[in-house]
Amino acid sequence: MxxxxxxxxxxxxxxxxxxxxxxxxxxxxxxxxxxxxxxxxxxxxxxxxxxxxxxxxxxxxxxxxxxxxxxxxxxxxxxxxxxxxxxxILPPASDAKARAVVRTLVAIVCADTQPVTNLRIMRRVRALGGSAEEWNKELMTDGLRAYEAVAKDHAGKYSFGDGITMADACLLPAAWTAERFGVDLGAFPVISRVVGNLNQHEAVKKAHYFNQPDTPENLRAQ
Ligand SMILES: N[C@@H](CCC(=O)N[C@@H](CS)C(=O)NCC(=O)O)C(=O)O
Known part of the structure; x- marks a missing residue:
């Protein structure tokens, strides 16, 4: 078990x-x-x-x-x-600066961006008469812009060098969601490259929205 x-x-x-x-x-x-x-x-x-x-x-x-x-x-x-x-999924403890960079990228997604675009927030935006879709698109774009600016000095195959870190695990689903809201990832060349590499990884394919036990039939990956 x-x-x-x-x-x-x-x-x-x-x-x-x-x-x-x-x-x-x-x-x-x-x-x-x-x-x-x-x-x-x-x-x-x-x-x-x-x-x-x-x-x-x-x-x-x-x-x-x-x-x-x-x-x-x-x-x-x-x-x-x-x-x-x-x-x-973090650089070694001996490299405090590298860890701080990865944690900064994590926080851009998990503290600054996802909380303000969450389902419960979208519902409140709609209740106030706003467009939740527009709201999300703008805030996700802002978040990705900040991520790109930090990652560009550190990225290799992935967001920080050539190994997958916590930052990538946070970025990738945020990028899937951003695309769903019409954000053009092409405006972010480093993120686009990293997302392209991550999407090829078996661990990622298994984790994808469309490969889950609760994925509705019409969205399932073929
Ligand atoms: N800070 C939390 C955020 C969790 C969160 O917002 N989860 C979303 C899905 S990504 C959720 O459950 N939303 C339900 C809702 O807004 O009612 C974490 O990182 O776990």
Whole structure:
């Protein structure tokens, strides 16, 4: 039996961060779908597991973890890195500057961009009479612009050098979502190159929105 359970929604960018890294590190997990459009994240039972009323939620059943729950994706990524350091997703601790760059890229996506474009925010924008699609397109473009400016001095095959880091796991699903909202990734040459490389990776293909157990039939990858 797998040591981890991931509560996930197929098109959740935050869930995809974890799916990518679990796959990359070769960690097996059970997946429990949570349908965000049906509001399952808001149920009493889900809130009891994750007070943030969101996905992902990672539950560890490693013997000494005893059902330990992490309801924030970046904390879960850091946890996985600490307990499964093989196939690292951060530069070594001896290189504090490199780690700070990767964490800056992570924060551009996870602190500055995704929270203001989330489903619950889109619903509020619509309730105020605005266009949630326009809102998302503009804010995602701003976020990608900042990411590009930082990454251009550090990127190789991926966002930081030639190995996949936490930053890539955060960037890629954000880029998938941005494209869905009509953002032209071509305006960001470094991001476009990195996204192209990431999309070829097996761990990523398995984590893609269109390859999940809860992906609707009409969106499934052929
Ligand atoms: N800071 C949280 C954000 C989680 C989050 O916003 N998840 C989205 C999906 S990507 C969600 O569950 N949205 C449901 C909603 O807005 O009601 C994390 O990184 O885990």
């Amino acid at each position: 797998a040591n981890y359970t991931l509560y996930s929604y197929f098109r959740s960018s935050c869930s995809a961060r974890l799916r990518i890294i679990l796959n990359l590190k070769g960690i097996s997990y059970n997946l429990v779908p949570v349908n965000l459009l049906k509001g399952e994240q808001l149920s009493e039972s889900h809130r009891a597991l994750n007070p943030s009323a969101s996905v992902p939620l990672l539950v560890s059943r490693r013997p000494r973890d005893d059902g330990f729950k992490i309801g924030q994706s970046v904390a879960a990524l850091e946890f996985l890195e600490e307990v499964h350091p093989e196939t690292p």
